Amino acid sequence: xxxxxxxxxxxxxxxxxxxxxxxxxxxxxxxxxxxxxxxxxxxxxxxxxxxxxxxxxxxxxxxxxxxxxxxxxxxxxxxxxxxxx
Amino acid sequence: xxxxxxxxxxxxxxxxxxxxxxxxxxxxxxxxxxxxxxxxxxxxxxxxxxxxxxxxxxxxxxxxxxxxxxxxxxxxxxxxxxxxxxxxxxxxxxxxxxxxxxxxxxxxxxxxxxxxxxxxxxxxxxxxxxxxxxxxxxxxxxxxxxxxxxxxxxxxxxxxxxxxxxxxxxxxxxxxxxxxxxxxxxxxxxxxxxxxxxxxxxxxxxxxxxx
Numbered sequence: 499x500x501x502x503x504x505x506x507x508x509x510x511x512x513x514x515x516x517x518x519x520x521x522x523x524x525x526x527x528x529x530x531x532x533x534x535x536x537x538x539x540x541x542x543x544x545x546x547x548x549x550x551x552x553x554x555x556x557x558x559x560x561x562x563x564x565x566x567x568x569x570x571x572x573x574x575x576x577x578x579x580x581x582x583x
Numbered sequence: 584x585x586x587x588x589x590x591x592x593x594x595x596x597x598x599x600x601x602x603x604x605x606x607x608x609x610x611x612x613x614x615x616x617x618x619x620x621x622x623x624x625x626x627x628x629x630x631x632x633x634x635x636x637x638x639x640x641x642x643x644x645x646x647x648x649x650x651x652x653x654x655x656x657x658x659x660x661x662x663x664x665x666x667x668x669x670x671x672x673x674x675x676x677x678x679x680x681x682x683x684x685x686x687x688x689x690x691x692x693x694x695x696x697x698x699x700x701x702x703x704x705x706x707x708x709x710x711x712x713x714x715x716x717x718x719x720x721x722x723x724x725x726x727x728x729x730x731x732x733x734x735x736x737x738x739x740x741x742x743x744x745x746x747x748x749x750x751x752x753x754x755x756x757x758x759x760x761x762x763x764x765x766x767x768x769x770x771x772x773x774x775x776x777x778x779x780x781x782x783x784x785x786x787x788x789x790x791x792x793x794x
Contacts, residue, residue: 540697
């Protein structure tokens, strides 16, 4: 699980061009949106693409997305339970 | 079309050189890619705008050149809000269009990127300048083979005469395949350089060919 969290942090920084952040800056329970990493709606769409591309998870329900993208901790748990690759 | 407009200030970015009113302001190593160059200029300007790093290269170019110009010309927020923007280029958003095409070209690996897609229109360049500087005036983006001083002059004069705006930001922001050329000038009743085709062409040629 820890390896997955690290991988997620690294990929999110790279995919979303978060120049001001390093893997160490992101805590497992930091909010991804709002006051945490300050991600926006386009970032949310990129995260949906990332889930599909890297883990074979197709997220179609916006309400589910709101829950899944709460933090790295929640996202890693969701991926572990639902990944197809 | 007669007017009382003048060029207040102008800026250019080309071949790793940033110039303000014809004088080189920042010069970087010619070996740098645009990505490296733009990041260094961003740091040198001490900007704190993390959204910059999410932009495509053309918007980065526009943000840097507009930042330099507005750092130089102090305009209060109320007047800044009413600035009109008239931009042009040759490549539209082709560079980003190609990048987006790459994300959808392989049926087995078909992952359209939303973050790339949002930059597949040239007038997004104007949008990013407007967001950064809280500008809400009229705007237009022309795509033409070469810099057209007459077109930009006529359009800006029209906006002024029709009382759409008292200040107009005009220029050329072109990016394609790591080749870039940006030239921006602000027009208003102030300033001491006459606003006509001859002077626009003159400062464009001096700035774009001097590097």
